[in-house]
Amino acid sequence: MTEDLSDDEFLRCFLTVALATFLCPTSNTKPNTKYMGALVDLSKLKELDWCTLVHKWNMCYVKKYQNDKGKEKRATTTLGGCIYQLAVRCLDFNNFGLISISAALPRICFWKDKR
Numbered sequence: 001m002t003e004d005l006s007d008d009e010f011l012r013c014f015l016t017v018a019l020a021t022f023l024c025p026t027s028n029t030k031p032n033t034k035y036m037g038a039l040v041d042l043s044k045l046k047e048l049d050w051c052t053l054v055h056k057w058n059m060c061y062v063k064k065y066q067n068d069k070g071k072e073k074r075a076t077t078t079l080g081g082c083i084y085q086l087a088v089r090c091l092d093f094n095n096f097g098l099i100s101i102s103a104a105l106p107r108i109c110f111w112k113d114k115r
Helices: 007-023 033-039 042-047 050-069 083-092
Strands: none
Touching: 007 033, 007 042, 007 050, 033 042, 050 083
16 A cells, blocks of 8 residues: 555554455455444444354354255355354364364364474
8 A cells, every 4th residue: 555544544444354355254345334333433343242243244144045045046156254264163073083172262272283
């Protein structure tokens, strides 16, 4: 970026991209307005429950995906939501033989190589 942004402007831009492309994506190329209200008062960002937002967003799009798959008129259906979170949850339920998955939180603690 060639223009100078204030810290607030930079944070709003960063969160818009993070929410729209990683945490709460949709099949649309534009950011969803449902979470934009959180970016108005940046002093309250730490108080927001981001985990619940991402979880509810994922569940909403999983249900939408299941409903759309059942409709015969739909030729293609896309899955919205944080695909990376769904991938980690899927890994939690796979059988890896001799490898046992601990209940450590955050989950990344287990998947990082500790050698």
